[in-house]
Amino acid sequence: MRGLLPRPSGADPLVSGRSQLLRVGGRSVAWLPPLVLLFLIAVVDWASGSSFRIISWVVLVPSVAAAICGLGGTITAAVLAVVIYVVEDRAWPHQYRTGLPDFVLVVLGGALAVLVCAVRLRGERRMLHMQDIVETTRRAVLRPLPPGWGGLDHAAVYLAADSVARVGGDFYDIQPSPLGTRVLLGDVQGKGLGAVAAASALLGTFREAAYHEPLLDTVADRLETRMRRHIRYGAAIGRDEDDRFATAVLLGFPPADPGHVEFINFGHEPALVVTPGGIRALPPGGRLPLGFGDLGGRPPGAVRAPLAPGETLLLVTDGVSEARDTAGRFFPLLDRLTRAVAADPGTAEPGRLVRLVRDGTLRHCRGRLGDDTTIFALRRPRPPGEP
Template sequence: MAVVSVVDLTAGPGVGFLPLVSLGPAFAGLVGGWRRTALVGLAACVLCVVLGLYSGLFESRRGLTALLSVAGVTAAGVVASVMRQRREAELASVRSIAEVAQRVLLRPVPRGAGPLRIAVSYTSAVAEARIGGDLYEVVTSPAGVRIIVGDVQGKGLEAVESAAVVLGAFREAAHDEPDLSAVGQRVERALNRHLSGERFVTAILAEIGDGPDATLLNFGHPAPLVVRPDGAVAYAAPPERALPLGLTLHGSDAPLPHTVPFAPGDQLLFYTDGVTEARDAAGRFYPLDECAALLKEPDPETALRSVREDVVGHAEGPLHDDAAMLLVRFRCA
């Protein structure tokens, strides 16, 4: 507004810069509240009157036209500001609800359980999203520490609802059932009661007790990565592939539990396919088995953060799928 005033005084009344004073309330309506916009608009109207009288514009219709232009833009700016503030309030409310839903659905995992240290990372593919279709949980039960990491088919609220069913069933079954296969059967039954059509959930269940092994039960999920103290890595693949949760109606056999040595100094990295399917500009998938050096960090959370940053760096931008990782480290004695 000051610049327009200077230009208008310098160029003279014949050029017709005075209506550009309305840019003040226009920009105020984009970034400020309605009160601020109204005050800026009032100042613009006063400035328009003063400059119009100084230049003698009100002796013709030009002065009145300029004043009406400023007043009209001010009114439009106030309306736009009110609508924008309402949308911002609604968005803040939605985000607050999403944060509460996340705390219920994906509760913070314990940082430690017996000799285990645990860290988790979750990256949503949707900008500003708090929750998605990937799931994880850690439960301390009489049989040991039980873990689930999974990926729901599809996106949106239906995926979140399926994830909630799986996590709710797992939290109850992990405390009650004597073995991991029974936990998987409980989750399967709960999911079949809620799913419709061909929807399914890939998941891997793990049980780590007092023995030297970790027991795994894989429902069509990517095999976890085992990292040894000397840097050796291997995927803990199941002896036979099994269908995901929710597809037992097709008559397939339930997966069989298998064990993997898990001793002090070892690490288990659970993940969803959003990690391994992250592509670079050349279309190459992320080489997860080459991240052992990143997992040498003494703090598991720092180590997992380094892997996450490496995945995002490999993709050279936002990920196109939800990506969850859960790192379990057996502390050395």
């Protein structure tokens, strides 16, 4: 899963978030461009003679520092610019000096650059603080899954269409229980905080119901009820939730039947079973999307399908299936998987499979995702000693 690396206690968030492009060997070299510019201006001014005095251009030096350096670096650049200006200008005869007006320009330019740098750093601190809040929210919705959680090998990646917000309506989780491991993946219609709130509500219900309820059908009913309650609550507080719904796939791995999987599909893309020998799709298992359950009759029960240990289930949201290239063509997921597995059967391993789909999707749409994208792969491990 995507996430921020933990920051050392007491570390300056501004230093942690600063661009790595101006670092060499872990050390900042942001001071180098202003220093080089200052040196070049001084050399050119001295070498060009009295007919082309450019020493007042040193006013650019603190401006460049304000854009890439910290406050201390910008103050240093401003002071150095004034010092170099005074020293070099006074080295010329009186009639060739640029004089007081340019000196005032350099001093004021340096002072304004320091002010701009302070404003920039304050904005960066606020932005990093907001990113930390968003990351905390995302991790609360999409909790980290330990390796082997629920007795399953798994791998997942979540890519938000909004690269700044980094959170959306996609959701997934694995819930171990005494009745077998249950898995949920889904996509709430819409974007923004409303979609995040709906995803959080569904995940909370899933984690409780999947642990306590003996039947997968009952877990599905609880999810449907929770979605309708969430819609009614949103309407009661004045939010427009009338068209809110969620597509999802609910899976159950019965401990007494390791050769099969149970599932209920709420209008979502069917899961794919990826094996070294080929790819097949699970049956549709059709229920209406969550939130629309009252529009149909009695919902169908869980579907049981063969799934041997070592066979990988791949679940994706429509950020993958609806990714388009510049010509408007959809991402050919099944074709890419078929060719990749045929070339290397080891591609069916969950981690490699998720990376393959992620990289293929991003290349296909050139990094411009039209929707939040989740790629989730899981499988029962083979018994020890079995190839």
